[in-house]
Amino acid sequence: MAKYRCTVCGYIYDPQKGDPDNGVKPGTVFEDLPAGWVCPECGVGKDMFEKV
Amino acid sequence: MEIRKNIFWVGAVDWNVRNFHGHTYTTKRGTTYNAYLVVDEKVALIDTVYAPFADEMIEKISEIIPPEKIDYIIANHVETDHSGALPRLLERCPRAKVVGTQKCKEGLYKNYYGNWDFQVVKSGDSIDLGRRSLTFLEAPMIHWPDSMFTYCPQEQLLMPNDAFGQHYATSERFDDETDQCALMEEAKSYYANILWPLGSVILKKIEEVKKMNIPITMIAPSHGIIWRKDPARIVNAYASWAANKTEASAVVVYETMWKATEKMARAITQGLTDSGVRVKLYDIAESDRTDVITQMLEAKGFVFGSSTHDNDMLPALGGFLELFKGLRPKGRVAFAFGSYGWAGGAVKEIEGVLQEAGVETAMPGIGIQYAPTAEDLKRCYEQGKAFAEEIKRR
Numbered sequence: 001m002a003k004y005r006c007t008v009c010g011y012i013y014d015p016q017k018g019d020p021d022n023g024v025k026p027g028t029v030f031e032d033l034p035a036g037w038v039c040p041e042c043g044v045g046k047d048m049f050e051k052v
Numbered sequence: 053m054e055i056r057k058n059i060f061w062v063g064a065v066d067w068n069v070r071n072f073h074g075h076t077y078t079t080k081r082g083t084t085y086n087a088y089l090v091v092d093e094k095v096a097l098i099d100t101v102y103a104p105f106a107d108e109m110i111e112k113i114s115e116i117i118p119p120e121k122i123d124y125i126i127a128n129h130v131e132t133d134h135s136g137a138l139p140r141l142l143e144r145c146p147r148a149k150v151v152g153t154q155k156c157k158e159g160l161y162k163n164y165y166g167n168w169d170f171q172v173v174k175s176g177d178s179i180d181l182g183r184r185s186l187t188f189l190e191a192p193m194i195h196w197p198d199s200m201f202t203y204c205p206q207e208q209l210l211m212p213n214d215a216f217g218q219h220y221a222t223s224e225r226f227d228d229e230t231d232q233c234a235l236m237e238e239a240k241s242y243y244a245n246i247l248w249p250l251g252s253v254i255l256k257k258i259e260e261v262k263k264m265n266i267p268i269t270m271i272a273p274s275h276g277i278i279w280r281k282d283p284a285r286i287v288n289a290y291a292s293w294a295a296n297k298t299e300a301s302a303v304v305v306y307e308t309m310w311k312a313t314e315k316m317a318r319a320i321t322q323g324l325t326d327s328g329v330r331v332k333l334y335d336i337a338e339s340d341r342t343d344v345i346t347q348m349l350e351a352k353g354f355v356f357g358s359s360t361h362d363n364d365m366l367p368a369l370g371g372f373l374e375l376f377k378g379l380r381p382k383g384r385v386a387f388a389f390g391s392y393g394w395a396g397g398a399v400k401e402i403e404g405v406l407q408e409a410g411v412e413t414a415m416p417g418i419g420i421q422y423a424p425t426a427e428d429l430k431r432c433y434e435q436g437k438a439f440a441e442e443i444k445r446r
Contacts (some may be wrong), residue, residue, distance in 0.1 A: 008249075044196045
């Protein structure tokens with residue numbers, strides 16, 4: 001499961017951890033994040049992320 | 053100062069501030085903190101000012117209405133130059149509700165630890181003031197996570213906080229009243245030094261707002277001049293900078309111990325000049341970093357040079373490159389040079405920073421031991437010429 005980096009603030013999305021504070025369960029791959037999901041650190045959209 | 057019928061500028065002019073954000077930004081023309089008061093059936097204040105100017109703002113408000121009458125204080129951005137007067141103001145209008153994004157709410161608490169009545173808003177939410185309303189648009193990372201824009205549809209007025217601002221202290225408030233060169237220079241400096249790394253977010257936001265098809269005939273930012281004659285001018289400038297549009301020009305930045313590196317810098321600059329590429333040369337130990345970064349915004353090529361000192365580059369260039377690295381400039385080319393006494397090191401260290409910054413090292417570095425000979429300087433000159441061709445080719 002690939003990690004993704006926010007190109008704006010550097011936050012790393014780790015699918016093993018998910019984003020439980022925002023309702024994303026551990027084990028959710030990046031592609032399965034809902035379209036409206038935003039970077040929990042800086043708030044920009046999914047399209048600002050790149051594969052690590 | 054009325055900017056639209058019953059909408060007032062109640063901000064402050066900070067004529068004498070010369071360093072901003074600590075010492076990261078030189079405000080050689082000072083700045084303003086813009087706050088806007090909308091007087092309708094309900095009263096809303098959009099943003100406040102830096103804390104030392106709180107009384108000045110409250111006095112301006114008091115000349116229009118008693119501050120107690122304020123119903124809403126819109127906090128577009130948590131940063132203290134816009135929120136600093138909030139605690140003082142809220143003592144005068146305890147009834148007022150503070151309005152902002154969730155991140156703004158969290159940030160304001162972490163700055164002031166006040167238990168204020170806060171209304172969290174999201175994109176598309178609006179507040180009815182009577183004849184007018186205010187609609188909000190979240191703008192994360194333009195330029196902090198909490199940032200948002202406020203739009204008044206009845207007045208076609210956008211208040212985008214720090215976006216489209218300038219650190220420019222003036223007695224006049226509007227774009228058509230002020231010195232055009234100074235205005236655009238400060239707008240460019242502001243973009244280069246604050247917003248440069250956020251270009252991709254800015255481009256997307258401009259597209260988003262264009263698709264919303266909302267009329268905007270006035271842009272009132274939180275610093276500097278209000279755009280009323282031609283708001284599209286600054287939006288188009290932002291679109292161009294955010295798209296990394298560059299010209300075939302170069303900026304040479306160096307630091308020198310005994311003038312050997314300086315001689316190399318001059319030879320490289322001459323090579324670029326003789327090839328028809330516009331170039332600026334800066335000894336960074338003597339220059340203003342804010343100005344240099346402004347000049348780099350539209351340049352395609354960067355050349356960095358330093359003498360080697362303790363196996364590394366000199367400290368003024370080191371500090372400058374630390375700042376430069378954070379701007380993550382896209383689509384630029386560069387090379388490094390410098391004089392050394394024995395083992396060298398500066399050229400390699402500079403190239404390391406270029407790599408970290410994501411800037412392509414387009415030519416081999418030039419290291420010269422002690423003072424350059426005429427032949428060495430010829431080599432520097434030729435590399436300047438070759439780099440000019442590289443810049444033109446890209």
